[in-house]
Amino acid sequence: MTGTTGASGTAGTVRRRxxxxxxxxxxxxxxxALFTYVPLLWSLALSFFDAxxxxxxxxxxxxxxxxxVLRDDAFTDSLWTFLVFTAFIVPTTYVLSLALALMxxxxxxxxxxxxxxFFLPVACSYVVAALIWKMSVFNGVRFGLANTVLDWFGAEPVAWLSTTDPPWYWLVIVTVRLWLQVGFYMVLFLAGLQRIDPVLYEAAAVDGARPGWPVLRHITLPQLRATSVAVVLLLVINAFQAFDEFYNLLSDxxxxxxxxxxxxxxxxxxALGQGQNLGVGSAGAVVLALVIAVVTVGQARWFRLGAKDE
Structure with missing residues (x-):
């Protein structure tokens, strides 16, 4: 009876949990399921129909x-735009966030x-930050903050967002993204730095290693390998998903x-413009998702993410 009672009590506990x-x-x-997986599956289905x-x-x-979509020059040009944006934003964010974390x-x-x-800007909306950059900091008229500084040095005002030669708009796009995300990755690096055993630095000092670049290169960066891989992966994926700052800065x-x-x-x-071609838009979204997946897996293999240390 006791065993039966105990089994019943255990089963009741499991059911309650x-x-x-x-x-x-x-x-x-x-x-x-309703707001993520169902739309994803429906978008995949739409890509095979004239929608x-x-x-x-x-x-x-x-x-x-x-x-x-693959024959559309506008789509391939958008991928090139991503590559340029990634070439700017990934290494710059990595270096600045690591430098802030070290300090x-x-x-x-x-x-x-x-x-x-340093983390506070992360809480700011991308839309709000883009409008501040567009209307106050890099305003194309002479009264914007950037043009006011140029005027102090006797330089002519610059139409930052409409000048394509040289492409000054990249300065606006990159700086607003840096201001918004550097603090987040700084916190990731800071957590990694605080997990490094201080004994390693003490042993390096005993061996005569000079503080600065030698210690950073041979101790700090190797110990931050896992954090660095995660930061680079997140930066590349977020660069693929860039929309708010581009749209709110450049559209009028x-x-x-x-x-x-x-x-x-x-x-x-x-998909949502004048033509509202949801079929082609869905196909482009699927292609973009595949590109992100391939790049992410390629980076993981390159950095040997998840591999056992030899």
Whole structure:
């Protein structure tokens, strides 16, 4: 009887835990399925149909949408725009966030204050930051902050967002992204730095290693390898997903200019623009997702992510 009672009690406990698990997880799981996985699957289905101005098409076209999007010069140009943006933003963000983390980690007093100050821009909306950069900092008229500084040195004002030779708009796009995300990656590096055993630095000092670049190269950077890999992967993926700053900085009442169109801006105008070609837009989204997956897996293999240390 005792064994039977114990088994019944255990089964009841398991059932109660299962019930409470679904009480807490169920709403989130339903929302995730409804607002994430169902739209993803439906977008994949739309990519095989002629879906102009409708989300319930009936004309199956097979791979025609994929052929059309891959032959579209605007889409390939958007991928080149991504490559240029990535070439700017990834190494610059990596270096600046690591430098800030190293400086904050050396602070002995008010470290939490400096960490919070550098992290604070992360809480700002990309849309709000882009509008501040566009209307106040890099305003094309002489009263913008950047042009005011140029005027102090006797230089002529610059139309930052409409000048393509030289392409000054890259300075605006890159600086707003740096201001928004450097603090986040600084926190990641700071967490990695605080996991490094101080004994390693003490042993290096005993062996005569000079503080500075030798210690950074032979101790700090190798110990931050896992953090560095994660930071680079996140930076590349986020660069692929860039939209808010590009759209809010460069678009106006006349529309979006023909330059500096990242993939998501291209997909936005294809699927939701005048033509509303949801089939081609969905095909472009699938191609972009595949590119992100291939690049991410390639980086993981390159950095030997998950491989056992020899």
């Amino acid at each position: 299962t019930l409470w698990f679904w009480v807490f997880v169920g709403p989130f799981a339903c929302g995730l 102009r101005n409708t989300v319930a098409p009936t004309d199956f076209v097979g791979l025609d949408n994929y052929v059309q 904050v980690n050396r602070v002995r007093r008010a470290q939490a204050f400096f960490r919070s100050v 009442a006349r529309g979006y200019p023909p330059y500096a169109r990242p993939p998501l801006v291209y997909l936005y105008y294809t």
